[in-house]
Amino acid sequence: MRSLSSLNSICIDGGCFVKYQDEVKNSMVKKLCVRASVAKSVPRNLEIKAQKSEKLRIGVLGASGYTGSEIIRLLASHPNYQITLMTADRKAGQSIGSVFPHLVRQDLPDMVAVKDADFSSVDAVFCCLPHGTTQEIIKGLPSSLKIVDLSADFRLQDVAEYEEWYGQPHRAQELQKEVVYGLTEICQLDIQNARLVANPGCYPTSIQLPLIPLIKANLIEVKNIIIDSKSGVSGAGRGAKEANLYTEIAEGIHSYGVTRHRHVPEIEQGLSEAAKSRVTVSFTPHLMPMSRGMQSTIYVEMARGASTEDLYQHLRHFYEKEEFVVLLEKNEVPHTRHVRGSNYCLINVFPDRIPGRAIIISVIDNLVKGASGQALQNLNLMMGIPETTGLLSVPLFP
Ligand SMILES: NC(=O)C1=CN([C@@H]2O[C@H](COP(=O)(O)OP(=O)(O)OC[C@H]3O[C@@H](n4cnc5c(N)ncnc54)[C@H](OP(=O)(O)O)[C@@H]3O)[C@@H](O)[C@H]2O)C=CC1
Ligand SMILES: CC(=O)N[C@@H](CCC(=O)OP(=O)(O)O)C(=O)O
Numbered sequence: 572m573r574s575l576s577s578l579n580s581i582c583i584d585g586g587c588f589v590k591y592q593d594e595v596k597n598s599m600v601k602k603l604c605v606r607a608s609v610a611k612s613v614p615r616n617l618e619i620k621a622q623k624s625e626k627l628r629i630g631v632l633g634a635s636g637y638t639g640s641e642i643i644r645l646l647a648s649h650p651n652y653q654i655t656l657m658t659a660d661r662k663a664g665q666s667i668g669s670v671f672p673h674l675v676r677q678d679l680p681d682m683v684a685v686k687d688a689d690f691s692s693v694d695a696v697f698c699c700l701p702h703g704t705t706q707e708i709i710k711g712l713p714s715s716l717k718i719v720d721l722s723a724d725f726r727l728q729d730v731a732e733y734e735e736w737y738g739q740p741h742r743a744q745e746l747q748k749e750v751v752y753g754l755t756e757i758c759q760l761d762i763q764n765a766r767l768v769a770n771p772g773c774y775p776t777s778i779q780l781p782l783i784p785l786i787k788a789n790l791i792e793v794k795n796i797i798i799d800s801k802s803g804v805s806g807a808g809r810g811a812k813e814a815n816l817y818t819e820i821a822e823g824i825h826s827y828g829v830t831r832h833r834h835v836p837e838i839e840q841g842l843s844e845a846a847k848s849r850v851t852v853s854f855t856p857h858l859m860p861m862s863r864g865m866q867s868t869i870y871v872e873m874a875r876g877a878s879t880e881d882l883y884q885h886l887r888h889f890y891e892k893e894e895f896v897v898l899l900e901k902n903e904v905p906h907t908r909h910v911r912g913s914n915y916c917l918i919n920v921f922p923d924r925i926p927g928r929a930i931i932i933s934v935i936d937n938l939v940k941g942a943s944g945q946a947l948q949n950l951n952l953m954m955g956i957p958e959t960t961g962l963l964s965v966p967l968f969p
Contacts, residue, residue: 627954628692630656632708633699634682635670637809638721641943642697643667643674649947649961651954655692657682690716695954697946698722701808706743709767717953718767719946725750725769726837736833753949754841755958756893757783762952770949773941774800774834774856777867777933779841780896781918784889786845790877791929793842793850797870800856803863803907806937826857863938864907869931870923879929883920890918894959895940895948905934912936913966914944936966 629646633639634657646652657667659682667682668675685708690696695717698705702722709718709725727733728750730741741747751765752758754776762768771779778798785791801824807815835854842850873882883898890896896916899905905917913936921930935941944962951958 626653627651627694628653628655630654630658630688630690630693630696631699632658632685632688632696633660633701634667635659635662635665635809636699637805637938638942638946639697639699640667640671640674641938642699642946643671643677643679645939645943645947645961647674647677648964651956651960652950654679656680656688656690656696658685658688660684663687695719695950697943697950699943702737703739706741706746710743710746714766716766717950719753719770719950719953720767721770721942721946723772723833723837725767726752726771726775727840728752729840732836732840736836752841753945754779754783755945755948755952756780756890756896757841759952759958762949763955765949765953768946768949768953770942770946772834772837773802773806773865773935773937774832774854774867775837775841776941776945777865777916777935778838778854778869780916781869781886781920781931781933782842782871783845784886785871785882785931786842786850788885790874790882790885792872792874793846793848795872796842796850796852798838798852798854798867799870800854800865800867801859802856802865802937803859803861805863806865806941807858820858821860824857824859826855828856832856861907863911863936865935865937865941866905866907867933869933871929871931873927873929879920879922882929882931886918886920895944895962905932907934907936908968909966910934910936910940911967912939913964914940914948914962915966916940 629652631639631642631654634643646654657680662670663682663684665682667677667679690713698709698718698720700708700722702724705720705722705724709720725747730744730747733741746767750767750769751761753762753768753770786793804815804820832854838852838854839850887898890898895914899917899919903919905919910917916933916935918933923930947961948958951960
């Protein structure tokens with residue numbers, strides 16, 4: 572994984588490299604004002620592989636699902652990509668407008684079954700399929716294709732751990748070796764050279780973005796990390812089960828996966844790598860009566876001598892050149908409603924009443940930074956396109 576210091580603070584403005592302007596860094600409001608003209612955090616040696624004139628051809632596997640439709644929405648305004656292939660399973664043969672009326676004006680091919688897809692018509696694919704089905708499908712794709720996989724099938728480096736937590740054999744172990752984990756702000760340099768990126772889970776994204784820099788800087792103890800996370804219902808996908816019906820979700824919240832959720836090994840993998848020692852966490856997810864959004868509230872013990880101010884300043888400095896990870900002003904509480912529909916992750920750090928402990932709050936939109944937005948950010952990097960391209964839309968509010 573790269574360290575932030577290995578990046579040069581330059582940006583691309585109208586196709587020309589310009590020095591990044593320090594004064595735009597301090598608040599999200601300022602960032603939103605300048606972002607139309609300034610894209611940032613592009614490594615100095617980045618070659619612009621994709622010319623504006625030639626659009627890269629994109630396949631969306633699982634276009635009839637929530638993350639697939641979110642990719643389509645984001646790509647609709649992307650200058651460098653055009654969708655030339657879309658697949659579905661039960662909805663194969665249908666048009667996107669008939670499945671998702673909000674996409675009716677998009678000029679797109681009808682969805683086909685994966686077995687009928689012509690992969691010679693694409694340069695890259697977003698794989699938005701259920702875990703378990705993904706490995707076999709990716710194994711059958713041409714090796715020339717760039718792939719961002721949104722499922723969990725390639726996220727765990729240890730195949731035995733995958734088999735234990737996902738309860739099935741890993742069917743593409745030979746590919747696992749070339750996979751790059753796609754937590755963009757942390758693994759940026761590796762992602763640029765990757766062919767196959769495992770996009771992180773939504774919970775792991777909201778948790779690792781604040782914790783990895785703090786662990787690397789030895790500002791928090793790696794024991795006794797307690798994580799309480801909450802997700803909107805779209806996190807469960809469109810294949811609605813009884814438990815996800817409006818009548819079962821509205822007017823209440825509940826925890827699930829208590830003591831054992833499949834994102835635990837992914838979270839611990841990232842934190843352990845940062846700590847260079849085995850880290851275990853207490854993690855409990857909750858289902859919230861909202862369509863999208865995710866909050867992780869993280870309780871940590873600070874390292875001896877460290878203060879919440881140290882944690883805050885370190886995170887602020889670490890992410891100051893990153894467009895999408897924003898440390899709010901002190902005492903401002905991150906709200907999921909302030910990231911809806913956007914690729915932003917808002918973070919803040921608060922003192923706990925118990926001396927020596929701190930509370931970190933992180934919010935994302937599970938379908939954007941937690942899935943399709945981060946996937947697009949990763950493909951941009953893989954294709955040598957400025958990372959923020961197609962991702963700068965302002966969050967929806969109210
Ligand atoms: N929802 C979220 O917030 C997040 C999801 N993810 C991951 O992204 C992936 C997609 O999630 P999501 O979009 O929510 O899921 P959905 O259930 O909404 O969509 C699944 C898609 O896969 C297709 N599909 C289902 N089974 C098969 C199969 N056997 N062969 C081929 N295609 C199939 C479906 O087609 P059809 O509609 O025709 O049945 C649909 O297009 C999953 O791995 C998920 O865990 C990751 C991060 C966040
Ligand atoms: C609300 C809900 O059910 N969320 C899903 C996690 C979201 C998701 O899609 O997980 P991946 O990122 O690993 O694919 C769950 O708890 O299983």
